[in-house]
Amino acid sequence: MTRTSLKDWDCSVARTLDIIGDKWALMILRNAFFGTQKFSGFQSELGIAKNILSARLKHLVEHGILRRVAPQGGGHARYKLTSAGIELHTVLIALLQWGDRHIGHPDGPPVDIVDVKTGRRVAPMAVRSHSGETLTPFDMRFQPRRS
Amino acid sequence: MTRTSLKDWDCSVARTLDIIGDKWALMILRNAFFGTQKFSGFQSELGIAKNILSARLKHLVEHGILRRVAPQGGGHARYKLTSAGIELHTVLIALLQWGDRHIGHPDGPPVDIVDVKTGRRVAPMAVRSHSGETLTPFDMRFQPRRS
DNA sequence: TCTTTTCAGTTTCTTAAAGAAACCAATCAT
DNA sequence: ATGATTGGTTTCTTTAAGAAACTGAAAAGA
Numbered sequence: 370m371t372r373t374s375l376k377d378w379d380c381s382v383a384r385t386l387d388i389i390g391d392k393w394a395l396m397i398l399r400n401a402f403f404g405t406q407k408f409s410g411f412q413s414e415l416g417i418a419k420n421i422l423s424a425r426l427k428h429l430v431e432h433g434i435l436r437r438v439a440p441q442g443g444g445h446a447r448y449k450l451t452s453a454g455i456e457l458h459t460v461l462i463a464l465l466q467w468g469d470r471h472i473g474h475p476d477g478p479p480v481d482i483v484d485v486k487t488g489r490r491v492a493p494m495a496v497r498s499h500s501g502e503t504l505t506p507f508d509m510r511f512q513p514r515r516s
Numbered sequence: 517m518t519r520t521s522l523k524d525w526d527c528s529v530a531r532t533l534d535i536i537g538d539k540w541a542l543m544i545l546r547n548a549f550f551g552t553q554k555f556s557g558f559q560s561e562l563g564i565a566k567n568i569l570s571a572r573l574k575h576l577v578e579h580g581i582l583r584r585v586a587p588q589g590g591g592h593a594r595y596k597l598t599s600a601g602i603e604l605h606t607v608l609i610a611l612l613q614w615g616d617r618h619i620g621h622p623d624g625p626p627v628d629i630v631d632v633k634t635g636r637r638v639a640p641m642a643v644r645s646h647s648g649e650t651l652t653p654f655d656m657r658f659q660p661r662r663s
Numbered sequence: 664t665c666t667t668t669t670c671a672g673t674t675t676c677t678t679a680a681a682g683a684a685a686c687c688a689a690t691c692a693t
Numbered sequence: 694a695t696g697a698t699t700g701g702t703t704t705c706t707t708t709a710a711g712a713a714a715c716t717g718a719a720a721a722g723a
Contacts, residue, residue: 379626380626380627381612381615381619381626382546382615383543386539386543390542391539392522392534392537395529396529396533399527399529402658417520433618456614456618458643459614459642459643460607460610460614463607463610464528465528467528467603467604467607472532474528476661479526479660479661480527480528481658481661482643482656482659483659484645484655484656485655489645490646491643491656492644492645492646494606494641496605496606498638498639499631499636501639505602506549509629511627511628512628513627514626
């Protein structure tokens with residue numbers, strides 16, 4: 370009755386979800402993007418139980434998404450996004466933009482993501498063709514590879 | 517000790533994750549994008565327990581991501597993506613592309629997403645400024661709204 | 664048409680994971 | 694030096710996931 374794992378599927382979606390396909394993993398990453406690095410920061414901001422936070426941080430470190438950094442000369446550890454972790458920003462922003470469009474926020478979206486150079490909101494994310502045109506799901510096809 | 521819910525957070529990421537922030541919800545959507553519509557299809561393709569599948573489908577229907585369609589003249593129900601569900605394709609493709617880049621697939625990425633018009637692979641997703649430039653996480657800022 | 668098989672679940676039960684709380688050693692502030 | 698905070702671990706309880714058996718409809722076969 371062992372909890373089903375997706376790690377042996379030959380599919381990038383399945384295997385990625387096996388790593389970050391849960392609420393807390395993604396919420397930890399969300400706060401990491403906001404700048405949180407300390408155990409206590411994640412814990413108090415998220416309201417997650419400490420044993421669960423500990424397990425999730427360990428898991429994210431094991432999978433190369435966070436790096437545990439013990440400051441030189443001792444001190445409390447910090448958890449920093451690796452380059453692989455940073456590249457997950459597309460996932461989080463896709464989630465955020467979907468939520469902005471489809472969830473009734475009492476007073477409009479609570480956070481804007483803006484271009485630091487111009488202060489303007491970033492564009493809605495989209496899948497684009499090689500030449501840059503926006504594609505709908507009907508304009509694309511999932512094509513299994515022959516091996 | 518009730519499982520912590522994120523639905524009352526004033527954050528689109530948190531509230532979106534409260535709806536689809538679990539492995540099975542996203543795997544069901546993945547297969548829905550592949551064309552699956554029937555209960556038995558999801559069940560056999562995913563290997564998910566039937567009671568869990570039943571609960572997840574109900575949840576996704578309640579949140580307007582799938583629509584349960586009883587065929588005219590009777591017959592077995594089908595679950596179809598709503599327009600809100602279809603808009604989640606950005607999330608799934610962001611997950612897929614991250615996995616393609618960061619997970620060691622024995623024989624390369626198993627599925628290509630190609631533009632049906634050209635047969636070429638779609639471009640890697642990116643966050644773009646209002647004017648269309650690609651932005652890294654360092655080029656953007658999370659700006660809380662005053663209400 | 665009658666029978667059999669599949670489908671779409673529901674119910675019951677078991678196991679594993681989430682959460683609360685207490686505990687602890689190391690660090691930090693005073 | 695003392696007390697408070699941090700970064701956990703351990704133990705225990707509750708909830709959710711998974712297996713399996715069951716059911717009433719629908720579809721397929723004879």
